[in-house]
Structures are given as C-alpha cells and as structure tokens.
Amino acid sequence: MPEPVPVFTAQLWRGNADVYAAILEHPFLTGLTDGTLKMETFREYIVQDALYLGRFARAVSLVGAKAPDDDSALTLISASKDALSVERASLHDFLLAEWGISPADISNYSMSPINRAYTDFLIATAYEKPFLTGLSAILPCFWVYLEVGKELVKRGSTVETYRRWIETYSSPGYEEAVRKIIALAEKASETASVAELDDSRLVFRLSAIYEYLFWDSISRGERWPLPLRS
Structure with a gap:
C-alpha cells in the first residue's frame, strides 16, 4: 500500500518558499560557503544558538505535553532529543570547547x-x-x-569550521529525526479544525521569518539599545 501523500506540511513549505529563498541568499549563509563570514560573527551566532536551545527545549516540552496520545508525545520528545543531540554533540560542545567557552560561561551572555x-x-x-x-x-x-x-553541503566551504556546521545539518541522523517531526505534524493536521490549520500556517511562517531574523541580527551585530539591568 503506497504511503499517503503529505498535504498540510507540503503546503507549509510551499507557502514559505520566499522565506527559504531569502535565507539562502542571506550574507551569513553565503559567507559560510565562500569563507567571507568573520569567525567572530560565527562565534557570536553559536553562543546565541546555545542560549536559544535551552528555551527551545522548554517549548518542545510544552508542545509534547499537549500531544493527543502517548505515541505522538514519545515521537516528538524522542525525535527532538535526537535532533538536538546531533546538533549539540557535533557542533556546540566541540566548538565551544575549542573556543574555551564553558557551559557556565554561556549563562553570562545576554540573549x-x-x-x-x-x-x-x-x-x-x-x-x-x-x-x-x-x-x-x-x-x-x-x-x-x-x-x-542539504543545500549548503552541495556548495561546500573553504573553512573547516563552517564545513563541519554544514555537515551537521545535512547528516542522515539529523534528517531522520526531522522527518519524524514533519510526519507528526502531518498526522495531527488530519483531525485539526479549519481555524487551527489557519493558525498553524501563520505561526509556521512567523517562526520561519524569525529564523531569517536570527541570522540577520547576528550579521548586523544587533544589541539591546539600553542596559537590561539598571
């Protein structure tokens, strides 16, 4: 019996093709492949990403608590853990250690x-x-x-550190975990209301745009205009 053709998740990706195209064209991403991205900019990105992952894990836990059944909850938590473990083990732990930044040091940085x-x-x-x-x-x-x-691995990079970053996100282990999460969203969409589907499309796009803004803010050296603590 053939596998069902994804509908909702395919619509999500097609509906945000413009965001994905803008991301691929961003100087941060093109700088990874042509070697023009400054290492200090990349280091700031990795630090901010490490701060991001801590709060992202909380969001994943909250979503998992609302899963419609135990299998869905376990799939989400397990696949998310696998994806984040690939990222942390292959990237953050290696790079942060190489730069002499400990987990305790990360907490001293401001988001x-x-x-x-x-x-x-x-x-x-x-x-x-x-x-x-x-x-x-x-x-x-x-x-x-x-x-x-997957796209950047085709282009390669002249910088070993950037090549390692690219290969992390194009690895079979990472893709397998992500595909499970996409399939979970497709399954959940089959019983969702029209209003919930519309809302889900909106938040997907907002998050996709935030992904663009994350790289963009690092490239621009964005900082808080005023001190966070008086």
Whole structure:
C-alpha cells in the first residue's frame, strides 16, 4: 500500500518558499560557503544558538505535553532529543570547547533582542495553543536547518569550521529525526479544525521569518539599545 501523500506540511513549505529563498541568499549563509563570514560573527551566532536551545527545549516540552496520545508525545520528545543531540554533540560542545567557552560561561551572555523575542514567541505559542499549532511553531527550527544544510553541503566551504556546521545539518541522523517531526505534524493536521490549520500556517511562517531574523541580527551585530539591568 503506497504511503499517503503529505498535504498540510507540503503546503507549509510551499507557502514559505520566499522565506527559504531569502535565507539562502542571506550574507551569513553565503559567507559560510565562500569563507567571507568573520569567525567572530560565527562565534557570536553559536553562543546565541546555545542560549536559544535551552528555551527551545522548554517549548518542545510544552508542545509534547499537549500531544493527543502517548505515541505522538514519545515521537516528538524522542525525535527532538535526537535532533538536538546531533546538533549539540557535533557542533556546540566541540566548538565551544575549542573556543574555551564553558557551559557556565554561556549563562553570562545576554540573549539578543531577536533571540529573546523568538523564544518568547515559541514558549507562549506552545503554552497557549493546541498541539498542532504549537508543533507548527517549533517545526521551522528543525526543517529550515535541514534544508539549509542539504543545500549548503552541495556548495561546500573553504573553512573547516563552517564545513563541519554544514555537515551537521545535512547528516542522515539529523534528517531522520526531522522527518519524524514533519510526519507528526502531518498526522495531527488530519483531525485539526479549519481555524487551527489557519493558525498553524501563520505561526509556521512567523517562526520561519524569525529564523531569517536570527541570522540577520547576528550579521548586523544587533544589541539591546539600553542596559537590561539598571
């Protein structure tokens, strides 16, 4: 019996082709492949991403708590753990250690304005919205990175550190985990209301745009205009 053709998730990706195209054309991403991205900019990105992942994991947990059944909850938590473990083990732990930045040091960094806004949005959506909508909000983090990794690995990089980053997100282990999460969203969409589907499309797009803004804010050296603590 043939596998059912994805409808909802295919619509999600097609509906955000413009965002994905803008991401691929961003100087941060093109700089990874042609070697023009400054290493200090990349280091700031990795630090911000490490801060992001802590709050992102909270959003994933909130979404998992709303899963319609035990199998869905276990699939989400397991696949998310697998994807994040690939990222942390292959990338963050290696790079941060290479740069002499310990986990304790990370807590001394401030989240950038976009990082704070994005993770606040994810946590609020996961807390307030139904399962599919919350899942649609966290999905771009996994899916965009997978597709970016698969595209950039074709281009390669002249810088070993950047090549390792690219290969992490194009690895079979990462793709397998992400595909499970996409399939979970497709399954959840089959019983969702029209209103929930519309809301889910919106939050998916918002998160995809936040992914673009995350790279963009790092490239621009975005900082808080005023001190966070008086």
